[in-house]
Amino acid sequence: MGRLVRSEWTKLVTTRVWLGLLLAACLLSVGSAVLLTSFAGDPQSGIPPVGSSRYEQLAFAVPANVTVLTLILGIIGMTQEYRHRTATPTFLATPRRGRVVVAKLLAYAVAAAPFALAVVAVTALTVVLHAGARGGAPAWTGENLGVLLRSGLALVVYAVIGVGVGALFRNQVGAIVGSLVYLFVVEPIVRSIPATAGFYKWLPGGALEAMTATFRGPDVLTAWQGGLMLLGYGLLAAALGTLLAVRRDVV
Amino acid sequence: MRGLSKTFGQVRAVDDLSFTVEPGQVTGFLGPNGAGKTTTLRMTLGLVTPDVGTATFDGVRYADLPDPLRRVGAVLETAFHPARSGRDHLRVYCRAAGLPLRRADEVLDQVGLGPAGGRKAGGYSLGMRQRLGLATALLGDPAVLVLDEPANGLDPEGIQWLRGFLRHLAHTEGRTVLISSHLLAEVEQTADRVVIVGAGRLVREGSLAQLRAGADAGGAGRVLVRSPQAGELTRDLTGDGVRVETTGADSLTVTGLTAAEVGRRAFAAGVELHELRAHSSGLEEVYFRLTTGQEEFAASTPPPADRTAAS
Numbered sequence: 001m002g003r004l005v006r007s008e009w010t011k012l013v014t015t016r017v018w019l020g021l022l023l024a025a026c027l028l029s030v031g032s033a034v035l036l037t038s039f040a041g042d043p044q045s046g047i048p049p050v051g052s053s054r055y056e057q058l059a060f061a062v063p064a065n066v067t068v069l070t071l072i073l074g075i076i077g078m079t080q081e082y083r084h085r086t087a088t089p090t091f092l093a094t095p096r097r098g099r100v101v102v103a104k105l106l107a108y109a110v111a112a113a114p115f116a117l118a119v120v121a122v123t124a125l126t127v128v129l130h131a132g133a134r135g136g137a138p139a140w141t142g143e144n145l146g147v148l149l150r151s152g153l154a155l156v157v158y159a160v161i162g163v164g165v166g167a168l169f170r171n172q173v174g175a176i177v178g179s180l181v182y183l184f185v186v187e188p189i190v191r192s193i194p195a196t197a198g199f200y201k202w203l204p205g206g207a208l209e210a211m212t213a214t215f216r217g218p219d220v221l222t223a224w225q226g227g228l229m230l231l232g233y234g235l236l237a238a239a240l241g242t243l244l245a246v247r248r249d250v251v
Numbered sequence: 252m253r254g255l256s257k258t259f260g261q262v263r264a265v266d267d268l269s270f271t272v273e274p275g276q277v278t279g280f281l282g283p284n285g286a287g288k289t290t291t292l293r294m295t296l297g298l299v300t301p302d303v304g305t306a307t308f309d310g311v312r313y314a315d316l317p318d319p320l321r322r323v324g325a326v327l328e329t330a331f332h333p334a335r336s337g338r339d340h341l342r343v344y345c346r347a348a349g350l351p352l353r354r355a356d357e358v359l360d361q362v363g364l365g366p367a368g369g370r371k372a373g374g375y376s377l378g379m380r381q382r383l384g385l386a387t388a389l390l391g392d393p394a395v396l397v398l399d400e401p402a403n404g405l406d407p408e409g410i411q412w413l414r415g416f417l418r419h420l421a422h423t424e425g426r427t428v429l430i431s432s433h434l435l436a437e438v439e440q441t442a443d444r445v446v447i448v449g450a451g452r453l454v455r456e457g458s459l460a461q462l463r464a465g466a467d468a469g470g471a472g473r474v475l476v477r478s479p480q481a482g483e484l485t486r487d488l489t490g491d492g493v494r495v496e497t498t499g500a501d502s503l504t505v506t507g508l509t510a511a512e513v514g515r516r517a518f519a520a521g522v523e524l525h526e527l528r529a530h531s532s533g534l535e536e537v538y539f540r541l542t543t544g545q546e547e548f549a550a551s552t553p554p555p556a557d558r559t560a561a562s
Contacts, residue, residue, distance in 0.1 A: 007346035014339035015332060085330035088298060089387055092325055093347040095297045095314035249299040251290070 001106070004099060008077070008107035017076055022115055025069040025155075029123045033062045037130040051136030056144050059127040061212035063119045063151040067158040068183060070115060072176055074108050074162020078241075079172035087250050101242045104163045105235070112159035116152040124148055150211045150223055157227060161204070161234035167241025204233055264290045266451040267304075272429050272444075274394075277421045279438030279459075280431040282448035283542050288431040289327075291448070292399050296325055308395060320348040324388030325397040329380035333373025337364060337383050340372055341390060348391055358386040363412075377404035385416075396420060398430045402437050410437070417441050435538040449542045462537060474505040474513050477526035487520045488513065501525070 012018055036059055041049030048054040078101075081087040094100050128137045138144055162179075169175040187205040190196045200206040201220045210226025220226065265287040272278045282288050293299040295306040297313040305312065308323060316322050331340050341355035359368045362382040367375065372383060381401060388396055398417075402410050418441055421428045432438050438445070445462060447455040455462070478484050481503055485495045493507040505513055510529040517524050 003346055003349045007343050010339070010343045010346050011332075011335075014336070014343070015334045017334075080332060084332045085328065086332055088327050088330045089344060090347070091298060092296060092327075093320050093344050095316070095319055249293075251293065251299060 001099065001103060004094060004103035005107045005110075007093075008103050009111060011080075012077065012107070012111055018073060018111075018115070021069050021073050022118060025066045025115070025119045026122050028066045028069070029063050029119050030126045032065055033059055033123050033126045034130060036062060037127060037134060040131075040134070050131045050134045053141075053143070055131075056127075056138040057147050059131065059138065060124065060144055060147040061151050062127075063116070063123050063148075064154045064208060064212040066119060067154050067208060068180070070112050070155045070159040071162040071165070071179055073112065073115070074159040074164075075166040075175045075179065076162075076172065077108055078104055078163045078166025079170060079175055082170045083172045091250060097246045098242050101163070101167050101238055101246055104167075105160055105238055108159045108163050109156060112156040113152075115159070116155035119155060120148055120152040146223075147212060150227070153227060154208055154211050154230070157230045157234065160231065161237065164234040164237030164239075164241060167246055168237045168244070169241075170245050202229070204230055207233075264451055265294070265301075268448065268451065268453055269304075270446045270453060270456050272427060272446075274427045275421070275425050276443040277417060277428040277430065277438070277441050279435075279442035279445040280429055280448070281435055281438065281445055281538065281542075282431075282433065282454075284433050286433075286448045286542070287451040288433075288448060289399055292325075292327065292397055292429075292431060296323070296327070296397065298327075318348065318391070320344065320350070320391035320393065322391070322393050323395045323397060324391060324393040325399075326381070326384040326388045326401050327397075327399045329377070329384055331372035331375075331380070331383065334371055336369050337372050337375065337379075337386075338368035340383065341386060344387060344390055350390060354390050354392075358389045361389060362386045362416075378406060378409040381405055381409070381413075385413075393426070395427045396429070398428070400431055400433070402432065402434075414441050447538065447541055454541045473529070474508060474510045475526065475528050476503045476505060476513060476517075476524065477501050478503070478517070478522055478524050480522045483520070484517060484522045487516055487522065 036047060036055075037050065039045040040047045040055050040059075047058070081090055090100060091097055094103075131137050165175050165179060166172075169178065183205065187200070187203055190203065191200045191205065201210065206220050207226035207229045210220035211223050211230070221229065268287070268291060280288055280292070290299060294301045294304075295313065308316065313319060313323065331337075335343075338355050338359060341358060342352050344350075345352050345354050356365070356368065359365045362385050364379060364382050364386060367379060372380070375383065381404060385398075385401065388398070401417075402413055405413060417428055417430065420426045421441075421443075428441075430438055430442070435445075439459070442459055444458050445455070446453070476484065477499075479501055481497065481501050485497065485503060488503075488505055488508065489495050491507075493505065496504045496506075498504050508516075510527055514524070514527055517527075
């Protein structure tokens, strides 16, 4: 298994997809942090003022807003095998295809860690500098650090989910577009309709909110429950994908 | 391969196909496009699951081989990530097979791609892609090589190189090579044995020498003659199991006599000859007959003689 995981890392670092996604994730996260800090305390925005613990937790949860990019990283990691037809040499090297999926899950879980660390670090730095300039750099309390840590973990877990979604759908464009539609259209609707809002906490979006405690939304699980449930979704997709899609003929 | 069958939707792509590839030889796997060659090779390599039947290497299914890349190398299609360099592509599979990374450079040099190894595979010419595919197959130094239409897209020089390379791999290095093609001429100079399929079924299996002998036997006794006195010659030759067909104003096809005998009789009768040659039907002709016969099983097949006369 070790050599398969290393093979996946070689695949990852020998194209520049990861670099583009990392830059996009850092820019988006930093941009969100700057916007959040700029409008903090503005009564019309509803964002708590700089210096309040509620602002600090919101600001340190910003990296979790770009989980869609690690999701895409994982989706591309799996679906590129089909898109560029490298599934043929990959499955020739490893005819037991389940092992390929497991190797990708492990490889992307580990590779997403430094990715997440970079996003969290530049975001935290931005918040400290910007909020400091506006009169109150956040303190490194245990609570604040916990939010930062969980945001980073969310980025990692979403990369694992991406691999699972990719294994299930195989089609790169379909998997990415489908995920975007689900995350930004379907879930917000479920969340906003009272009849279905109670169900939201069991969905990936609700679980993500639970992880990063943005506390304004509806009823959610505890952070660790949310994280485990997200991981469960990723592994479930990977298992279903292995059984239903990856085993199909490569012609 | 034992009793392989595969159906895609309504199409029976491979139908109860069985054959054996002998070690240390080049086996040509021939058949027209759509005869099921690629499907058969993909079933052999565990990429496509057969409906019925098994394919094994020394009795072991491909998926059960402990180190498949070290046992079997395959060139199936040109499948690379376009943004990854040829060398990195090879390194990915070095890692997956637990091979040292220097193998990537070794096989690049072996197929003559050394200088282009650092370039992105997306920018490679078709010929370079085929070479990279071959390099991938050679990574694990396998004793068995399976190649699906490896000459597709190669220029004449590349085909020449490929033939020499395959001969070297099989005859000098003693590897077992199975190479598919829809053109007999492509494998005629390299293959020791051929397996011919049509419409998913086995048509003929045997050594190239056997096939050639069959071709000569099939054509023996047919002699093409051109003479301004064709009518007179027909009368002189006909009889005693000799058949003469008129195929043109001044041309005849004689069955049952050697060319020498036709010439002797014509000379004795004082008939002027403009052309006299034994008709050798050739391997290509035999291959064509075998495969068209199979394809148009129920339809009316034009008799091969007509085709020869027209050509």
